[in-house]
Amino acid sequence: MFPKLHPRLTAGVLLATSLAALAAGCGSNDDKGSSSTGASSSGKGAKIALLLPENKTARYENQDKPFFEAKVKELCPGCQVIYSNATQDAAKQQQQAEAALTQGAKVLVLDAVDVASAGAIVTRAKQQHVPVLSYGRLVANAPLDYYVSIDPYKVGQQQAQEQLKALQAAGKSNPRIIMINGSPTDSNSAPYKKGAESVYKEGGATIVKSYDTPDWSPDKAQQEMEQAITSVGKGKFDAVYVANDGMAGGAIAAMKSAGLKPGQFFVTGQDAEVTGVQRILAGEQLETVYQPLKIIASKSAEIAVPLAQGKPVPSGIAPDKTDNGAGQVPSVLVPTLSVDKSNVNDTVVKDGFLKSSDICTKSYRSACQEAGIQ
Structure with missing residues (x-):
C-alpha cells in the first residue's frame, strides 16, 4: 500500500508567510573573489563576504549571487559584497575565506563545499570576531551564528x-x-x-x-x-x-x-x-x-547587513533552531514546493x-x- 499523500500546497499559500516577512523587513567572479559597491546613503557601510561552493549547478551564479547582492544593495547601499565561488574545491574556499577576512569582511555568508572541513573557516573567522552565517548547507560542529536554508x-x-x-x-x-x-x-x-x-x-x-x-x-x-x-x-x-x-x-x-x-x-x-x-x-x-532562492538570499542579507554593521539582527527573523553538533543555531528554514x-x-x-x-x-x-x- 502507498502512504496517504498530502495534497500539494499552492505556491501562494506556501510562500505567503515568507514573502510577507520579507516585505515587513524593510561584481564579477574569479578565484580571488570580486566585489560590488554602491554610494552610501547612511554612512554605515561594511564589507560582507559571500562564499559559494560551485558553478556546475546553475542556481549559484544565476540566482543566489544576484539575489543576495541586490538585497544587500537595497538594505545598505554603502555595503560591499566580496564574492567568491570555490568551484567545488574546499581548499580554494578556505583560501577565499582567508582573503575575505584580510580584505576586512565583517561577516561571512558561507555555503560550504565540504561541511565537515569548513569548520576551520568558521574557527578562523571567530578568531577575528567575525560572525558566520551558514548559507544553504549547514557547517557541522562549528560555532555558527545563523543558518538560512530549506528543510x-x-x-x-x-x-x-x-x-x-x-x-x-x-x-x-x-x-x-x-x-x-x-x-x-x-x-x-x-x-x-x-x-x-x-x-x-x-x-x-x-x-x-x-x-x-x-x-x-x-x-x-x-x-x-x-x-x-x-x-x-x-x-x-x-x-x-x-x-x-x-x-x-x-x-x-x-x-x-x-x-x-x-x-x-x-x-x-x-x-x-x-x-x-x-x-x-x-x-x-x-x-x-x-527552492525560493530569492527569499533565502534576501533573508540571509537581512541578517548579514546588521551583523556587518555591528547592529542587532531584527528580532524574530530566525525563529527556528538547528543542531549542527556544536549547539542550536538560530535558523530560517524556508518552505519548498x-x-x-x-x-x-x-x-x-x-x-x-x-x-x-x-x-x-x-x-x-x-x-x-x-x-x-x-
Missing part, C-alpha cells in the same frame, strides 16, 4: 511523495527505485536521501540501487545510471529518484542512450533549473523542487524565478502552450 528532509519527502503518487496512478504497486543522491560533502544530501527513503519504506517501494554522487556531477550521475541499468536490467526498475535537476539531466541521457523512455520512470529533480523545467514540459522528468507540468506557470514563472521566454524556446513552444505558459 532538506522535507524536500526528500516531497520528491518521493510526488513520485509514488505518479507510480500509483500508473498502476505500479511495490515499485523498484534507483536512487541517485547528492554529494556526500553536502550536509543536505543525507537528509534528502533519508526523507525520500522514509516515504519509500512507508509506501512499500524497494530501492534496487543507490549512489552518492561526488560534486553533484551530472557526468557522474550519467555514469551511475548507466551502471544501474547494466546491473539491475532495463525491465527491472520502475522509477529513478534524482536529487537535483543537473544530475537528472545526466540520468535521463543515460536512459536515452540505453533505448529507454525517461518519462516512463518518473524522474525527480530539484532547483527548478530551466533545463529541468523544459524536461518536465517535454514529459521526460516528473517534477522538480522549487514541488513543481510539475500542471503548476509551472503558477509557481516559477509567476514568481519571476524563471522567464517564460527562457523556458519556451522553439523546441518547447508547443509544450508551453499546452501548459498555459505565456
